[in-house]
Amino acid sequence: xxxxxxxxxxxxxxxxxxxxxxxxxxxxxxxxxxxxxxxxxxxxxxxxxxxxxxxxxxxxxxxxxxxxxxxxxxxxxxxxxxxxxxxxxxxxxxxxxxxxxxxxxxxxxxxxxxxxxxxxxxxxxxxxxxxxxxxxxxxxxxxxxxxxxxxxxxxxxxxxxxxxxxxxxxxxxxxxxxxxxxxxxxxxxxxxxxxxxxxxxxx
Numbered sequence: 001x002x003x004x005x006x007x008x009x010x011x012x013x014x015x016x017x018x019x020x021x022x023x024x025x026x027x028x029x030x031x032x033x034x035x036x037x038x039x040x041x042x043x044x045x046x047x048x049x050x051x052x053x054x055x056x057x058x059x060x061x062x063x064x065x066x067x068x069x070x071x072x073x074x075x076x077x078x079x080x081x082x083x084x085x086x087x088x089x090x091x092x093x094x095x096x097x098x099x100x101x102x103x104x105x106x107x108x109x110x111x112x113x114x115x116x117x118x119x120x121x122x123x124x125x126x127x128x129x130x131x132x133x134x135x136x137x138x139x140x141x142x143x144x145x146x147x148x149x150x151x152x153x154x155x156x157x158x159x160x161x162x163x164x165x166x167x168x169x170x171x172x173x174x175x176x177x178x179x180x181x182x183x184x185x186x187x188x189x190x191x192x193x194x195x196x197x198x199x200x201x202x203x
Contacts, residue, residue, distance in 0.1 A: 002026040004070035006057060006103065007077035009036030012117070014044070016074065021047050028066055032056045034095075035080050057099045060106075067106040075103045075116045078153070089148035096152035104160065113170040116160055121150040 003020055007013045008029025013036065017027045021044060029041060029052040044050050055062055057077060067073055079085065079095035100116060107114045123131045124139040124147070137154065140147045 002028070002069065002071045003074060004028045004030065004066050004072070005074045005076060006030045006099075007036060007075075008052065009033060009038060009040050010076060010080075011040065013074075013076045014040035016076075017041065017044060017050065021050055025049070027051075028070065029053065030055060030057070030063070030066060031077065035084070057102045060102065063102060063106050064109075067103075067112055068110050070112060073103065073107050073112050073114045075100065075114060078117075078119075079149070080119075085149040086145040089145045092145075092149050093152040093155075096149075097155050100156040100160070111170075114160075116156060118156065119150070119153050121146070122154050124150055 001020075003017075003025055005013050005017055005027060008017055008027075009031035013029065013031070017029060020027050026049045027044075029050070031052070031054065033054060038054075041050075041052060045052075053062060053066070057063055077099055079088075079092040085092050103114065103116075120131070122137070123135070124137060126135055126138045128135060139150055142148065142151070
């Protein structure tokens with residue numbers, strides 16, 4: 001299988017890439033290094049089954065080529081980090097929402113399976129533990145940068161769901177409740193959501 005991982009030089013992306021390479025899959029990473037680091041993937045560069053591109057999702061031509069070449073797209077790219085979120089709430093919203101929209105548009109054209117990842121921040125101030133993805137949202141005031149970040153990640157879910165309904169795109173949207181670990185099962189030649197298993201580790 002050939003995987004495209006956006007945000008592939010980040011913490012989760014680089015570990016996922018390592019696991020997939022160990023399994024024998026081919027991996028292509030796309031990251032603009034706004035929060036990721038080449039150090040995270042330096043040890044993977046020697047693999048002849050790994051390619052990486054230091055570029056943005058906004059490079060539509062490159063994105064279209066990479067999506068077309070992939071069997072499965074894992075979208076992890078996002079604006080993260082307390083400093084960025086607090087100081088640049090507008091950039092945070094634009095990066096998270098627009099980035100997801102670009103991925104979905106490219107994937108829809110080629111009918112690719114897409115896995116998108118959210119954040120535990122979307123649970124906000126909810127005190128009902130353990131968190132549930134179908135629980136009511138309880139966020140703080142919009143004047144706080146933290147909640148701009150949470151709202152931007154929440155808004156990505158409707159994009160994903162609408163893409164499924166209107167285009168038949170196969171997608172999965174995952175939201176961690178605490179610490180999360182991705183593991184993959186053996187995938188058949190046909191891309192399907194059932195080829196993924198997502199394990200939640202309780203805190």
